[in-house]
Amino acid sequence: MTTAELLDEDGPDALAVGRRIRQLRAERGMTLDALAAAVGRAPSQLSMLENGRREPRLSMLRAIAKALGTGLDALLETEALDERAGLELAVERALRSPRLQSLGLEPFRISKSVPDHALRAILSLAAEVDRLHDERAATPEQARRANLELRRLMRRQHNYFAELEQHARDLLAAVGHPGGPLTQRAASDIAAHLGFTLHYAPDLPQTTRSVADLRHRRIYLPERVSGDPRTAVLQALASRVLGHAEPADYTEFLRQRVEQNYLAGALLIPEDHAVPFLREAKARRAISIEDLRDAYAVSYESAAHRFTNLATRHLDIAVHFLKVHESGTITKAYENDDVNFPTDRLGSIEGQLCCRRWTSRVVFDIDDRFNPYYQYTDTGNGTYWCTARVEHSSQGAHSVSVGVRFDDTKWFVGRDTPHRGVSRHAVETCCRRPPAELEAAWRDRAWPNAATPRTLLATLPTGSFPGVDTTEVYAFLQAHAPRA
Incomplete structure (x- = not known):
């Protein structure tokens, strides 16, 4: 049997084996140098083995077990020798996980001076990172559930949101809009009223419709706007008007999108002007x-x-x-x-x-x-x-x-x-x-060759703003930030 077969997914991994070797060595009062000399290896090699950075050969494990006065099975036990060893092992596994390393957290050596409650706190934080990631990585089913709940809310309110209508009314009054179609100049006036300037960029990240630089109060829009240019401006400003924070989950992300679109629509077709227009049309049955x-x-x-x-x-x-x-x-x-x-x-x-x-x-x-x-x-x-x-x-x-x-x-x-x-x-x-x-x-x-939708088996894009490449956004803002 090979070492890989011994260290399969149902048994201990290299990190667990290394930790058991270290603990057994410490219990026997043996230094790393002494164990290395006993098995005929350099201390640096043993150190890498104890830290789980090298998978041991079966012959090496047998030599170590003999030097420690124990059997090979004692090194391959799946259970930790004590609670502290289990905590250290769990924390080291968490620190080495791709999810935490993607946050820029580097694994570190856990000394005996680190208290148990600190290790438990690290594990709790790691579990919360996993929970938030899984929550945001909505599966198509989870996304449908979120969308269904939002549609039910819209139905209960007859798709009418009074607070958003009031926001639109206040903004239109602030720029002196008389009613009727909202001009592009009026949309720019709304941006200025909110303290933003508008900038059109040829290199806007492809995963975005607009990017807001909150530090310098700038709204970046694509040079070539497909559709109504006013809508792009108003949707970009809507989140600032509504005080939207980074969405905590996919449900909140969807709700924010609906609110942004609603407010933009309420500005383009103001309630106070459109309702008389529609009532007059109803009176004419037209x-x-x-x-x-x-x-x-x-x-x-x-x-x-x-x-x-x-x-x-x-x-x-x-x-x-x-x-x-x-x-x-x-x-x-x-x-x-x-x-x-x-x-x-x-x-x-x-x-x-x-x-x-x-x-x-x-x-x-x-x-x-x-x-x-x-x-x-x-x-x-x-x-x-x-x-x-x-x-x-x-x-x-x-x-x-x-x-x-x-x-x-x-x-x-x-x-x-x-x-x-x-x-x-x-x-x-x-x-x-x-x-x-x-x-x-x-x-x-008949045997059709189905054009399977690319999203059929995939989860939705992850991140606070699903589908947006934040690295690309930050690099864009850095490149376009005004120089002091």
Whole structure:
């Protein structure tokens, strides 16, 4: 049997063996030099062995056991000789772990003068580091749970957050915004009011949308902004306005993202101006997401999101929102109108395939991309009406749709659409199972090569801000910091 076989994963490791050798030697009053002489090796070699830095050969272990007057089994025992030895061993293992070493902590020799309670404190801290790391390294299931809890909160509040609306109201008043579309100059005025200057950089880290230098009160943005440049500025400022600290877990990270996006939307489409606009449209039975988009010069998705914030609170209209990738995957969802979207076993909508007969999927097959697409869809929970549009991004095409129950359709432009569909979202045979004739013809004659999503088996990116390369961010800030 080799030493490697003796020191397998179920038995003692080299560090444990080294510690037992040291303790047995000390108990016998033998110096390191004396043991080295007895086995015919240099003291430095024995020192490395006792410190677990070298795996001993089996012949060496036998020689050491003989010199110490004990058997080979005594050196390979899995249990520590005493409680103190066990503590030292556990601390040394913790200090050598990749997780602690990644923090820049170097292992050190534990002398007898280090009290037991100090060793226990080190172990507790190491365990807490592991716990926080595991908590932040959210698995896809943990992320879905966090997202589900956040969506439930949004539903309870009808996706309306009064404190965020007040923040937006105060900021707009501070810069003298009269209402209506927020100009880029007004967005810059908000930054100046908060004590920040805006800087556009060609080398912004690719894992970020913006970077805030809190020391010098600077906001860095990419030179080439995809989408509305005002949104990038306002989202960057939102965390400062809301006093966000480093998120403690993935749930807090998601909540902060929602708050940032909400506040940016509330600044772009102010409640005090938008509500009268929407109420007047309801009185005319002419509510239109396109009109809201055009009135405030925002994207269709921004207008749709903002409508969900205000619809139930101010118009007494329950609503649902979907963003669906061209692959059919639901990427964002909100509902408080009892629409029955497909869910996984946890109740999460995001990540599920949208029914191909639902408006959000049908719209991809419509040639007319200039006008919105409207459709009534019969479901197990009643009939719903939706308006949808396709938008493009670096991640591909997405459809964005807003829908209401049949009884609320009377308030909307597009209610006279002739398009009809039938969908049973939660029923597999609705569209996720092929028709019987197709299945019979091809079941045993087809073999697709699946394009597996790269995130299917991977955990979410770790860190306080998942997916962000903090080393790259710090190097960027160092390079762009103003010189004294």
